[in-house]
Amino acid sequence: MAFVAHQLFSGFSSSAARNVVIKSVTIIGGGQMGAGIAQVAASTGHSVTLVDTSDDILKKSIETIEGSLRRVVKKKFADKPEAGEEFIRNVMQKVLTSADAASAVRGSDLVVEAIAENLKVKQDLFRRLDKLAPPHTIFASNTSSLSISDIASSTNRPDKFGGLHFFNPVAMMKLVEVIGTPATSQETSESLMNFSKVLGKTPVSSKDTSGFIVNRLLVPCIVEAIRMYERGDASKEDIDIAMKLGAGHPMGPIELADYIGLDTVKSIMEGEAKDPDNPLFASSDLLNKLVAEGKVGRKTAEGFYKYK
């Protein structure tokens, strides 16, 4: 089912008339997050174009989406495997791939960016896309920690720019943080809130403050766990067991760092550490060493732990 905002907002027609009808979504970045966002958008009836820098990467993204859909279908269609196969076929038909962002955004109602956590790289991308996307297109960043206002400042559509922060793994995690800047219009915020609901997620609103809600609370816990291991206070295994069994977390903090990606954790920390009086995000030599060695967690099969 595609999202038709003016139907959902029929109670107040003046803003409804300006709301963007989100049917077609372009997702830039086909990594862990982009592939997950593409999967849920296509599963809820949207036409999706997934963009990355090469066809080889996009081939892997498609394999990831199909693999995740198979896990979803195994439960959802447990008694009807044929219906499950048909569901997968239908969803996969809704996902096109492209290595050319410029042409992909031309027919798009919403662009969701999920590329590397780097302000300049994100600004360069949006500056380029701003000249190519239709005027009605909403731009959203899935950034973990960068300022949405700073990213949006590279465009001439700050009113149509917001944060749409999904959680990993997107297929399973029910939350989306919708971030509005002082310049984000009410129509854009409403469209993003309702788009998140159509995806089957629960949206919460946050101001454009560092780390938004979840990462401002979660990342200090992850970082302190890494430092605790670095200090030799406990083994990484015991830290993870302790937080699973003692605090009810589904994953321990060091396992979770590997799951998020140590490159992303490092970028989040560096962004947050700009305030020298805030020790919560102070850097870790061990984390920096692993990232420098290309051992960034599950996506490279090794981080704090090794994966097959």
Ligand SMILES: CC(=O)CC(=O)SCCNC(=O)CCNC(=O)[C@H](O)C(C)(C)COP(=O)(O)OP(=O)(O)OC[C@H]1O[C@@H](n2cnc3c(N)ncnc32)[C@H](O)[C@@H]1OP(=O)(O)O
């Ligand atoms: C950095 C940021 O900006 C923001 C962030 O995202 S912070 C990170 C937020 N995410 C978290 O905190 C994740 C914490 N971990 C969890 O919730 C859980 O460990 C988990 C849902 C990821 C996996 O659950 P689990 O019980 O620990 O492991 P597992 O047995 O592998 O999975 C259970 C079921 O979940 C489902 N599942 C897990 N990952 C999946 C995926 N990628 N796609 C589809 N289904 C999936 C499957 O149904 C799976 O069953 P199968 O093994 O039969 O396929």
Ligand SMILES: NC(=O)C1=CN([C@@H]2O[C@H](COP(=O)(O)OP(=O)(O)OC[C@H]3O[C@@H](n4cnc5c(N)ncnc54)[C@H](O)[C@@H]3O)[C@@H](O)[C@H]2O)C=CC1
């Ligand atoms: N990993 C996580 O748990 C979460 C990450 N995020 C955020 O989502 C974004 C992406 O993170 P991941 O998916 O984990 O990273 P990833 O490393 O898995 O994927 C990033 C992808 O973007 C591609 N890319 C880089 N520059 C590009 C460009 N200019 N055009 C097109 N594609 C480009 C890369 O080739 C790669 O496939 C980051 O901003 C991150 O902070 C948000 C929520 C959770």
